[in-house]
Amino acid sequence: MTLDFQAWSRDVAGQVEAALSELLPAGRIVPARLHDAMRYSTLGGGKRVRAMLVYAAGEVSGAARERLRIPASAVEMIHAYSLIHDDLPCMDDDVLRRGKPTCHVEFDEATALLAGDALQGLAFQVLAEYKLCDSAERQLRMIQQFAVACGSRGMAGGQAIDLESTGKALTLPELEFMHIHKTGALIRAAVLLGYSCGAASEAERKKLDRYAKAIGLAFQVVDDVLDYDGSTATLGKTAGKDSKQGKPTYVSAIGLPRAKQMAEELRAEAHAALEGIGPRARRLAEVADFIVLRKF
Amino acid sequence: MTLDFQAWSRDVAGQVEAALSELLPAGRIVPARLHDAMRYSTLGGGKRVRAMLVYAAGEVSGAARERLRIPASAVEMIHAYSLIHDDLPCMDDDVLRRGKPTCHVEFDEATALLAGDALQGLAFQVLAEYKLCDSAERQLRMIQQFAVACGSRGMAGGQAIDLESTGKALTLPELEFMHIHKTGALIRAAVLLGYSCGAASEAERKKLDRYAKAIGLAFQVVDDVLDYDGSTATLGKTAGKDSKQGKPTYVSAIGLPRAKQMAEELRAEAHAALEGIGPRARRLAEVADFIVLRKF
Numbered sequence: 001m002t003l004d005f006q007a008w009s010r011d012v013a014g015q016v017e018a019a020l021s022e023l024l025p026a027g028r029i030v031p032a033r034l035h036d037a038m039r040y041s042t043l044g045g046g047k048r049v050r051a052m053l054v055y056a057a058g059e060v061s062g063a064a065r066e067r068l069r070i071p072a073s074a075v076e077m078i079h080a081y082s083l084i085h086d087d088l089p090c091m092d093d094d095v096l097r098r099g100k101p102t103c104h105v106e107f108d109e110a111t112a113l114l115a116g117d118a119l120q121g122l123a124f125q126v127l128a129e130y131k132l133c134d135s136a137e138r139q140l141r142m143i144q145q146f147a148v149a150c151g152s153r154g155m156a157g158g159q160a161i162d163l164e165s166t167g168k169a170l171t172l173p174e175l176e177f178m179h180i181h182k183t184g185a186l187i188r189a190a191v192l193l194g195y196s197c198g199a200a201s202e203a204e205r206k207k208l209d210r211y212a213k214a215i216g217l218a219f220q221v222v223d224d225v226l227d228y229d230g231s232t233a234t235l236g237k238t239a240g241k242d243s244k245q246g247k248p249t250y251v252s253a254i255g256l257p258r259a260k261q262m263a264e265e266l267r268a269e270a271h272a273a274l275e276g277i278g279p280r281a282r283r284l285a286e287v288a289d290f291i292v293l294r295k296f
Numbered sequence: 297m298t299l300d301f302q303a304w305s306r307d308v309a310g311q312v313e314a315a316l317s318e319l320l321p322a323g324r325i326v327p328a329r330l331h332d333a334m335r336y337s338t339l340g341g342g343k344r345v346r347a348m349l350v351y352a353a354g355e356v357s358g359a360a361r362e363r364l365r366i367p368a369s370a371v372e373m374i375h376a377y378s379l380i381h382d383d384l385p386c387m388d389d390d391v392l393r394r395g396k397p398t399c400h401v402e403f404d405e406a407t408a409l410l411a412g413d414a415l416q417g418l419a420f421q422v423l424a425e426y427k428l429c430d431s432a433e434r435q436l437r438m439i440q441q442f443a444v445a446c447g448s449r450g451m452a453g454g455q456a457i458d459l460e461s462t463g464k465a466l467t468l469p470e471l472e473f474m475h476i477h478k479t480g481a482l483i484r485a486a487v488l489l490g491y492s493c494g495a496a497s498e499a500e501r502k503k504l505d506r507y508a509k510a511i512g513l514a515f516q517v518v519d520d521v522l523d524y525d526g527s528t529a530t531l532g533k534t535a536g537k538d539s540k541q542g543k544p545t546y547v548s549a550i551g552l553p554r555a556k557q558m559a560e561e562l563r564a565e566a567h568a569a570l571e572g573i574g575p576r577a578r579r580l581a582e583v584a585d586f587i588v589l590r591k592f
Contacts, residue, residue, distance in 0.1 A: 110386045114459075120413065124420040136436055137432045140425075144421055151414045151418050157330060160329065160330035
């Protein structure tokens with residue numbers, strides 16, 4: 001009997017939480033405050049969507065579950081680091097994240113800066129340390145592509161574009177360009193990392209790439225809708241923040257109804273991309289639904 | 297005819313500068329401001345001691361020079377990122393670096409933060425992208441060890457210990473513990489990376505490791521002496537800063553004469569570590585002399 005999505009996603013979240021707890025240095029190890037901050041911001045929270053994507057994509061290529069916990073953890077470490085730095089006073093200056101005080105509020109700015117830095121290093125460490133697939137050459141390529149997704153032409157670049165865009169009215173293509181980098185790159189990297197842990201084929205990789213691009217954008221569109229619609233309590237982060245800070249959002253660019261419609265179209269596009277793969281793509285399809293239909 | 301040290305180090309610096317310029321995204325590529333900041337803080341400055349160590353250690357194992365430019369660049373990227381973040385207001389809050397305004401002064405804090413983040417990612421990207429040695433398995437181990445040196449149990453951890461120590465009188469062992477992490481880890485990683493690009497043996501690796509530990513500490517002791525003795529103009533960074541900020545230094549811990557003597561002893565220890573390797577270790581011996589005898 002296969003698990004329903006809720007049970008499966010709980011299982012994935014549990015596995016990743018256990019792996020992260022094992023991979024992150026214990027809080028008692030020197031420098032204790034830094035390790036505490038790294039654990040504080042990485043453990044015990046978040047929807048673990050990126051980890052789910054690693055596992056779901058790994059199912060398509062028949063990757064061993066035992067292997068997937070490493071790339072899933074690495075992706076969540078990078079995500080956690082990006083949130084810590086994004087919340088800093090010189091960036092978004094936010095005090096609430098995942099329903100808790102942000103890292104620099106709970107600790108201090110310098111510790112938060114270093115915790116983010118160290119989490120990025122740790123992500124690459126574990127990706128190189130553990131066997132992810134049967135070919136070391138392929139594993140090097142996986143690390144390289146993952147690094148591109150994190151860097152100036154990926155996530156960090158997207159944050160820079162975001163900075164430059166604050167207070168400006170972006171066109172839809174400009175907004176898309178920003179989010180393809182800021183959110184989309186890591187989501188795409190999560191899918192490709194997980195897929196590459198198994199028996200990967202070029203044809204299927206292209207399908208997954210198309211899927212990943214659709215859900216990467218969908219994720220951001222839905223985030224903007226929820227940021228506009230939701231309350232701080234249900235979001236676990238400050239609601240309405242983006243529009244208050246003068247940041248362009250899909251809601252501000254195309255309005256609420258069209259943003260909702262766009263999310264729905266992207267969900268359909270994600271499902272279409274998976275066509276022909278069959279039941280191995282079931283979890284990916286479910287994650288696409290989860291991303292678009294989530295209410296929190 | 298072999299080059300004298302000055303000509304050799306100029307040659308290394310030129311090769312690394314060219315490699316970095318090629319590996320860093322051009323300033324015209326979007327996000328332009330971020331790429332400008334990355335180039336501003338990485339190119340055209342610094343003594344390139346860590347790059348020299350990569351090349352010098354590579355000579356011991358007969359590594360191809362063409363390959364060494366990649367690890368040398370990666371180490372310099374990590375070094376540049378650590379300086380950018382170290383200079384931020386929430387850390388050392390410094391305005392001068394390598395004789396120029398620091399990154400956040402020339403650009404802004406958010407851009408400096410992201411430039412450091414992206415440089416770290418780029419370092420891992422190039423280490424995984426280019427062929428560093430004849431075995432992909434070994435290359436993965438090299439990346440893993442390098443990541444450890446950058447992370448919470450290496451450089452980032454050393455910076456965290458540094459933060460916690462400000463205003464405290466450290467014992468000599470505590471001071472050593474801090475610098476083994478803060479400066480020593482990346483210097484050691486540079487030596488081992490370069491060495492691993494060629495025909496490495498376990499016996500020689502142990503010698504180089506001992507060498508690296510000695511010069512890593514020597515580097516910091518000399519830095520403290522110069523910070524105490526030197527002027528801002530010759531240092532290219534704010535002189536006397538560490539003692540003013542209440543940071544423990546070797547000079548404050550053991551006094552100027554003993555700090556100078558300690559640097560000399562560490563230089564002797566570095567030379568002793570290289571015994572038996574023969575002329576292949578010439579450059580490493582010269583870099584040790586350069587580190588201890590430099591006046592700027």
